[in-house]
Amino acid sequence: MAKLDELQDIVVQTRRDILRMVHKVNSGHPGGSLGCTEFLVALYNEAMDLKEGFDMDGKDEDLFFLSNGHISPVFYSVLARKGYFPVEELNTFRLLNSRLQGHPTTHEGLPGIRVASGSLGQGMSVAIGAALGKKLNGDDKLVYSLHGDGELQEGQNWEAIMYAAGNKVDNLISTVDRNGQQIDGPTEEILPLGNLKEKFEVFGWDVLEVAEGNNLEAIVNALKEAKSRTGKGKPVCIILDTMMGNGVDFMMHTHAWHGKAPSDEQLENALGQNPETLGDY
Amino acid sequence: MTKYIDQGKNDTRSGYGEAMTELGRTNPNVVALCADLIGSLKIQPFIDENPERFFQIGIAEANMMGIAAGLTIGGKIPFASTFANFATGRVYDQIRQSIAYSGKNVKICASHAGVTLGEDGATHQILEDIGMMKMLPGMTVINPCDFNQTKAATLAIAEHEGPVYLRFGRPKVANFTPVDQKFEIGKALMLSEGTDVTIIATGHLVWEALIAAERLEEQGISAEVINFHTIKPFDEEALLKSVKKTGCVVSAEEHNFLGGLGESVARTLTVHNPVPQEFVATQDTFGESGTPEQLMEKYGLNNKAIEKAVLKVLKRK
Ligand SMILES: Cc1ncc(C[n+]2csc(CCOP(=O)(O)OP(=O)(O)O)c2C)c(N)n1
Numbered sequence: 310m311a312k313l314d315e316l317q318d319i320v321v322q323t324r325r326d327i328l329r330m331v332h333k334v335n336s337g338h339p340g341g342s343l344g345c346t347e348f349l350v351a352l353y354n355e356a357m358d359l360k361e362g363f364d365m366d367g368k369d370e371d372l373f374f375l376s377n378g379h380i381s382p383v384f385y386s387v388l389a390r391k392g393y394f395p396v397e398e399l400n401t402f403r404l405l406n407s408r409l410q411g412h413p414t415t416h417e418g419l420p421g422i423r424v425a426s427g428s429l430g431q432g433m434s435v436a437i438g439a440a441l442g443k444k445l446n447g448d449d450k451l452v453y454s455l456h457g458d459g460e461l462q463e464g465q466n467w468e469a470i471m472y473a474a475g476n477k478v479d480n481l482i483s484t485v486d487r488n489g490q491q492i493d494g495p496t497e498e499i500l501p502l503g504n505l506k507e508k509f510e511v512f513g514w515d516v517l518e519v520a521e522g523n524n525l526e527a528i529v530n531a532l533k534e535a536k537s538r539t540g541k542g543k544p545v546c547i548i549l550d551t552m553m554g555n556g557v558d559f560m561m562h563t564h565a566w567h568g569k570a571p572s573d574e575q576l577e578n579a580l581g582q583n584p585e586t587l588g589d590y
Numbered sequence: 591m592t593k594y595i596d597q598g599k600n601d602t603r604s605g606y607g608e609a610m611t612e613l614g615r616t617n618p619n620v621v622a623l624c625a626d627l628i629g630s631l632k633i634q635p636f637i638d639e640n641p642e643r644f645f646q647i648g649i650a651e652a653n654m655m656g657i658a659a660g661l662t663i664g665g666k667i668p669f670a671s672t673f674a675n676f677a678t679g680r681v682y683d684q685i686r687q688s689i690a691y692s693g694k695n696v697k698i699c700a701s702h703a704g705v706t707l708g709e710d711g712a713t714h715q716i717l718e719d720i721g722m723m724k725m726l727p728g729m730t731v732i733n734p735c736d737f738n739q740t741k742a743a744t745l746a747i748a749e750h751e752g753p754v755y756l757r758f759g760r761p762k763v764a765n766f767t768p769v770d771q772k773f774e775i776g777k778a779l780m781l782s783e784g785t786d787v788t789i790i791a792t793g794h795l796v797w798e799a800l801i802a803a804e805r806l807e808e809q810g811i812s813a814e815v816i817n818f819h820t821i822k823p824f825d826e827e828a829l830l831k832s833v834k835k836t837g838c839v840v841s842a843e844e845h846n847f848l849g850g851l852g853e854s855v856a857r858t859l860t861v862h863n864p865v866p867q868e869f870v871a872t873q874d875t876f877g878e879s880g881t882p883e884q885l886m887e888k889y890g891l892n893n894k895a896i897e898k899a900v901l902k903v904l905k906r907k
C-alpha cells in the first residue's frame with residue numbers, strides 16, 4: 310500500500326494543480342474539486358486495480374466514472390499525476406483546442422476519460438452499463454463512480470439507484486460527495502436530500518458513511534471496506550462527508566467557490582497554504 | 591446604410607433579469623422557476639421582491655417543466671429558466687407532452703445558448719435547441735439580439751398566450767436596439783435597407799451582420815440587414831419582400847445549420863422563390879472550451895464569416 314504520507318504529497322500537489330488551473334483561465338470549479346481531492350487521490354493511487362496505459366474497453370481493470378463533471382480540475386490533475394497524460398498538459402485547461410475541456414469529454418481523446426459528463430445526473434447509469442458489461446465479459450474487476458450531492462436531485466439518479474439494486478449490480482461502488490452545498494446555497498435549503506443513507510438503503514443498497522471525508526486514512530479504509538462488500542448481491546454506496554474547498558481556509562465553509570476562480574492574491578495565499586511537493590507542472 | 595451605436599456591452603441574460611423584476615411588479619400572475627442557477631439567470635431581484643412567487647426546483651429540470659405546466663392550470667404564467675441545454679434537450683419529452691401538446695402557457699427561458707458560453711465547453715453549449723423547439727407544434731421561438739431586445743421580448747411573451755422558447759446568452763454583447771422598443775412577436779425588423787444581398791440574422795449575430803454590412807458598403811456592396819428575432823412563427827413576408835429586391839440571402843445564427851433559422855429561410859425560399867443562400871452557422875459539430883471571441887472565430891460565427899458568405903453568395907446570383 311502506498312504510504313499515507315506519499316498520498317498526502319499527491320493531495321497537496323493536486324490542490325496546487327487545481328488552484329493554478331482555474332486561476333489561469335479565470336473559470337472552472339475549485340470548491341468541489343478540493344473537497345474530493347483526498348478521495349480521488351486515494352481511489353486512483355490506492356484502491357483501484359489499474360493496468361498500464363489506457364484503452365476505452367478497460368477490460369480486467371477497475372473503471373471510474375466522474376458524474377459531477379464540473380470537478381474536472383481534480384480529475385485531470387489526478388489522471389496526469391498518475392501518468393495518463395503529461396502533467397504539462399494541465400496548462401491547457403479550458404483553452405481553445407485543448408484536450409482538457411471545461412467538463413471531461415472523450416471527444417478530444419484524453420486518456421483516462423470514458424464518457425463525457427457535465428450535464429448532471431447521467432453518470433450512474435453509464436457506470437451501471439459498464440458494470441453489466443464486466444459481468445457479461447466474465448471480468449471480475451469493479452466499477453467506481455462519483456456524484457455530487459446536489460446532483461442527486463436529478464431524477465435519473467433514482468432510476469439508476471433503483472435499477473442497480475433491483476438487478477443486483479454488485480460490482481459497483483458509487484460515492485456521493487456529501488458536501489452539503491450546490492450553486493445556489495446549501496443543499497438542505499435548495500431541495501433537501503434528507504437522510505441519504507436511509508434513502509439508498511431503502512432502495513436496496515449497502516451503504517457506508519464516512520464522516521471524515523477529507524481524511525486520507527478514513528477514505529482508504531472505507532474504500533477497502535466497500536470493496537469487501539462487493540459481490541454480495543447489492544451495489545455499494547459510500548456517503549462521503551466532505552468539506553467544499555478543503556485545504557484552502559477561505560474556500561471552506563461556503564458554496565461561494567463552487568464555480569469561481571481565485572484572484573492573483575488569493576491564489577498566492579492558497580498556494581502558501583499548500584507548499585509544493587511533487588513539483589508544479 | 592443605417593448606422594447603429596453600441597450603447598455599451600451588456601449580457602442578454604441581464605435583460606431577462608430586468609424584465610422579470612418589472613413583471614414581478616406589474617403582473618401578479620407571473621411566477622418564476624429555476625433549477626439551481628439563480629445567479630446565472632439574474633433573477634435574484636424578482637425573488638427578493640416576490641419570494642412567494644418564486645420556486646427553487648433544485649437540479650431537476652424535468653420536474654421543473656412539469657411543475658411549470660401544472661402552474662398554468664389556475665392562471666399562473668410560469669417563467670421556467672435554466673441553461674439552454676438543460677431547458678431543451680434534457681427535458682424534450684416533458685416539454686413536448688406536458689407543455690406543447692397540452693397547450694400550456696409556459697415560458698421556457700434559456701440562457702447560455704451556443705458556443706459563446708465559453709470555457710465550460712461542449713457539454714453545456716447547445717447548438718441544436720432552436721431546431722428542437724421550432725419542430726414542436728404551437729411553440730413560439732424567439733432569439734433576441736441584445737440586452738434591450740431581450741428585456742422587451744421577456745415583457746412581450748408575458749402578454750402572449752401559449753408556450754414560448756426564449757433563447758439568450760451568457761457573454762456581454764453590443765447593446766444597440768432602442769430602449770423600450772416594443773417587441774412584436776413574429777415581426778422581423780428591418781435594420782438597414784440594401785439592394786444586393788439580404789442578411790437574415792438572429793441573436794447577437796445581428797450585430798455582427800451590421801458590422802459586416804458596413805464593411806461590404808466600403809466595397810460597394812449594398813446589404814440589407816433584417817433582424818429575425820422570432821424564428822417561429824417565421825416572417826415569410828419580410829424575407830420574400832427583401833429577396834425580390836436582392837435576389838440572394840445569407841442567414842446568420844449561433845446554431846447548427848441543421849434545424850436553425852437558416853433552414854426556415856431555405857424552406858421559405860424553396861417554396862416561394864428559390865434564390866441562392868449561404869449559411870453562417872455551425873457545421874454539424876459540437877463546440878469546445880475557449881473564449882467567446884475565439885469560438886466565434888473558429889466556428890465561423892462573426893462578422894468576417896458573414897462578409898465571406900456574402901461575397902460567396904453574390905457569385906452564385
Ligand atoms: C443537468 C444540469 N443542470 C444544471 C447544471 C448546472 N450545475 C453545474 S454544477 C451544479 C451544482 C451541483 O451541485 P453538487 O452536485 O452538489 O456539486 P458541488 O457544487 O457540491 O460541487 C449545477 C446546478 C448542470 N451542470 N447540469
Ligand SMILES: [Mg+2]
Nearest residue numbers: 458459488490
Ligand atoms: Mg454538493
